[in-house]
Amino acid sequence: xxEHSMLYPRMTAARRAVSLDxxxxxxxxxxSEGEAAGWVDGLPGMExxxxxxxxxxxxxxxxxxxxxxxxxxxxxxxxxxEWEGKKVFVRFxxxxxxxxxxxxxxxxxxxxxxxxxxxxxxxxxxxxxxxxRLVVKVNNELNVANIPCGTTVTLxxxxxxxxxxxxxxxxxxxxxxxHLVALPMESVFDLDLTYEIEGTNxxxxxxxxxxxxxxxxxxLLDEEGRQxxxxxxxxxxxxxxxxxxxxxxxxxxxxxxIQIVDEDEVLxxxxxxxxxxxxxxxxxxxxxxxxxxxxxxxxxxxxSDVVGRGFNIGVMKRxxxxxxxxxxxxxxxxxxxxSEEVYQMADREGFLIIDEVPAVGLFESMMNFMEASTGKTxxxxxxxxxxxxxxxxxxxxxxxxVRDKNHPSVIMWSLLNEPETTSDxxxxxxxxxxxxxxxxxxxxxxxxxxxxxxxxxxxCKCYPFSDVIALNRYYGWxxxxxxxxxxxxxxxxxxxxxxxxxxxxxxxxxxxYGADTLVSEHKLPSVMWSQEYQEEYLCLTHAVxxxxxxxxxxxxxxxxxxxxxxxxxxVNGNKKGVFTRQRQPKSVAYLLRRRWKELPVDYKG
Numbered sequence: 001x002x003e004h005s006m007l008y009p010r011m012t013a014a015r016r017a018v019s020l021d022x023x024x025x026x027x028x029x030x031x032s033e034g035e036a037a038g039w040v041d042g043l044p045g046m047e048x049x050x051x052x053x054x055x056x057x058x059x060x061x062x063x064x065x066x067x068x069x070x071x072x073x074x075x076x077x078x079x080x081x082e083w084e085g086k087k088v089f090v091r092f093x094x095x096x097x098x099x100x101x102x103x104x105x106x107x108x109x110x111x112x113x114x115x116x117x118x119x120x121x122x123x124x125x126x127x128x129x130x131x132x133r134l135v136v137k138v139n140n141e142l143n144v145a146n147i148p149c150g151t152t153v154t155l156x157x158x159x160x161x162x163x164x165x166x167x168x169x170x171x172x173x174x175x176x177x178x179h180l181v182a183l184p185m186e187s188v189f190d191l192d193l194t195y196e197i198e199g200t201n202x203x204x205x206x207x208x209x210x211x212x213x214x215x216x217x218x219x220l221l222d223e224e225g226r227q228x229x230x231x232x233x234x235x236x237x238x239x240x241x242x243x244x245x246x247x248x249x250x251x252x253x254x255x256x257x258i259q260i261v262d263e264d265e266v267l268x269x270x271x272x273x274x275x276x277x278x279x280x281x282x283x284x285x286x287x288x289x290x291x292x293x294x295x296x297x298x299x300x301x302x303x304s305d306v307v308g309r310g311f312n313i314g315v316m317k318r319x320x321x322x323x324x325x326x327x328x329x330x331x332x333x334x335x336x337x338x339s340e341e342v343y344q345m346a347d348r349e350g351f352l353i354i355d356e357v358p359a360v361g362l363f364e365s366m367m368n369f370m371e372a373s374t375g376k377t378x379x380x381x382x383x384x385x386x387x388x389x390x391x392x393x394x395x396x397x398x399x400x401x402v403r404d405k406n407h408p409s410v411i412m413w414s415l416l417n418e419p420e421t422t423s424d425x426x427x428x429x430x431x432x433x434x435x436x437x438x439x440x441x442x443x444x445x446x447x448x449x450x451x452x453x454x455x456x457x458x459x460c461k462c463y464p465f466s467d468v469i470a471l472n473r474y475y476g477w478x479x480x481x482x483x484x485x486x487x488x489x490x491x492x493x494x495x496x497x498x499x500x501x502x503x504x505x506x507x508x509x510x511x512x513y514g515a516d517t518l519v520s521e522h523k524l525p526s527v528m529w530s531q532e533y534q535e536e537y538l539c540l541t542h543a544v545x546x547x548x549x550x551x552x553x554x555x556x557x558x559x560x561x562x563x564x565x566x567x568x569x570x571v572n573g574n575k576k577g578v579f580t581r582q583r584q585p586k587s588v589a590y591l592l593r594r595r596w597k598e599l600p601v602d603y604k605g
Contacts, residue, residue, distance in 0.1 A: 004119035005189045006403040008340050009091055009179040012269040016083070016182040020075060020090070020134075023048040024174075026055065029070040029137075030159075040102040040135050043074045051075075051178060052093065052339075054171035054308025068152055068160035073136040073174060077103070081129035086182040088126060089119045093176025093311070093339060095138050097146065102135040112146060112392060114172070115336035115358050116399040119181075140172030142361075145388040147396060148335065149361030165361030166335065167574060168301060169563040171309035175302070176339045186212030188258050188270040192442040193406050195278050197289060202243035202276045206256075207442075208234045214260050214267055220274075221255040228254060245289050246275025246408040248329050248601055251350035253408075275347060275408025281446045281467050284507050284550045285605055288352070288411065292605025295352065295553025296596045297323065297330035298578070299512055302338055303562035305581060311339040318583050319559065320349055326578070326589060327596030332450075332511055332555055335360035335417045337400045346409035354448070354470075354511070354555075355404050356414035357397050359433075362389075363420045363452060380420040381429045390429060394436055401440040412445055413437050414511070418452035418472060421462040434465040450511045453478065457498040469504065472512035472557070476537045481515075482528050489540050496548055509553030513541055514576040519586055529575075531587040538588060542595065549604050556592070 009017035026049035027039070037044075049055055051073065056065045079088065090101065096114030100107060104127070109120035126132045142150030142162045150164040162170045190209040195202060208216050220229040220238050229238035244252040253273045260268040277289050285292040304315045316339075323331070329352055333342075336358035346353050362380050383389075397415065404410050415433050420426060430449075437447050446467035451460060453473065463469055473492065480488035499508065517534040526532035538556075545551050561577035564570045573581070578589050 002402055006117060009181050010271055012271060014184050014266060014268045018180040020178040020180055021051055024051045025074040027072045028067055029072060032070060034070060034072055039072055041105045042133055043072055051174045052176045053310030054175060055173040056171060057306050057308050066161055068141050068162045071138050075134055077132040077134050077180060079126045079128050079132060083182045084128045087185060088123045089121055089181045091117060091119045091179045091181050093117050096140060096172045096175055098139050100137045104132055113396045116396060116403060138173060144383060145385040146392045147358045164565060165364060167564055169565060175310050184268045186214060186260055187268045191272060191406060193274060194442050195276055197278055200242050202240045204238040204240060206236060208258055210260055214262050217259050217261055219257045243276050246277040248288055248293055248352060249350040251275060251348055253347060272406060273347060277408050279411045279445050281507060283505050286507050286552055292602045294599060294603035295330040295509055295555060296599060297328040297555050298559035299332050299334040299555050299557045300559040301562040316342055316345060320345055322579060322583060326593045332356055332414060343404060343407045343409055347407055351409055352411045353409045354412045354414050355410045356417060357400050359393055359416040362416060363418055379423050381425040393433060397436055398440055405441055413447050414449060415447055416449040418450055421455045421460045427461050430462045430465050457502055469506055469508045470511040473510060477515045492544050507552040508550050511555050512557035514557040516575040517586055518575055519580055534588045535591050538591060552604060
């Protein structure tokens, strides 16, 4: 079990949660002198930076944008006197990619992994009714013993530089909200939910973990605040008559109120919004509440102007409105778990999420999107660092599933993106990851991973682990683009025929397909990078999708243009967006809108 609860911070009668978002002191540590110079007790200088946000794009210096190494944050904490006798935590939504936390000069936590929450227990370190100093040392270097994978090099001028094995910019810092949390000494720690539906009724099986032994009672309230079910005990079943189900793009959320009680006294109270729904893969169908669904949507990134990968509530709202406008019903959290507020929004809006652990870059290449299509192999899982990588991977997987398991929007776990799968060494690695996901998830959601271009029916040794086969394919872009596109589509169909011949009786989805497009480029006849070519590419690709009944989803790459490492393959970032980075439509958005609005939710079901 994880050391700290992954429940989202909420204010109730028994709990306090105070946002620490705002301007924090900030300092880069180019000489790695911070600890020796006593920065754990407070940072020199007066530089300030917003939290949450990536640090790279606020400044005009290349040395800041490309900085690799330690970076430090600081802010003051006032701890109210009435919090004495409670457990007090500082909760970080994430710190990319690793962090050490100090309060009043005392180290209170450290965490490896840049996309999931962690807590620092400061109960016995803080001074009450007084100002305390919170200092965080973050490090953004990449290696092959942690996910996402890459390397860090030292240039001839002595400056360090990260080289990702993935195609998005290595944004870093305190990307998500930080909260100061006060909990009762006896509190709700974790919650497991599973669902059964029969006719108009539903049964919600639950298991509540607490930090003590007092009684637990649960009330399920409908959207009007009426009690729909009640139960007592840490394990049990809530029977919901005439249940309103959580449906695709038609969400209904109940409020589950969990209380720890001592006779008439409420010791702790936690409130969780839940959606009653089931998820299952049966044959070629992906079933929500027993009914087939065809996935229409996007691979996305947490990426926007100025704040980089930092959570931006306004951008989130715009993204959901654009997804509704275009007729989408789903997205993949490529290539890492997103900020928790995104899942809460998807719960409310009825979107389906393929939730992806940050296992990207497990293919040793700066351009795996290109080199994998040539058949290159890298023996990635035969390194001496593989055991350490696996341990980090499993820890991130546990943190993700424990955090996200109660979101009705989450219907599938993606356990790796574009890994090396052609060597025998990959098989035991995959088995351990897939087995762990099944054990951790009480709802036993389908598991998948995204297959890179060289993971083919005759070469991939790991696709049998997947409940849903997820393909990243770029026939007509990385493979035979331009005037050769007809040959590309022939090659695409040959691959699909090879998959068909295996008779896997499983759903296939496309988790990536697309073509880079500059919004400024129009050309007749079309050429690659023009908006006309992007439309032609999609029409031909969709024709292939429509030709096979086992293809049950299309998540185009990408929702919006996003930042990458600079290079000759990228024009200030990846330009495969259906929308610009500023969230305005390219021509192809209207093509997709027409298609997705016409496709029924149970297409091919």
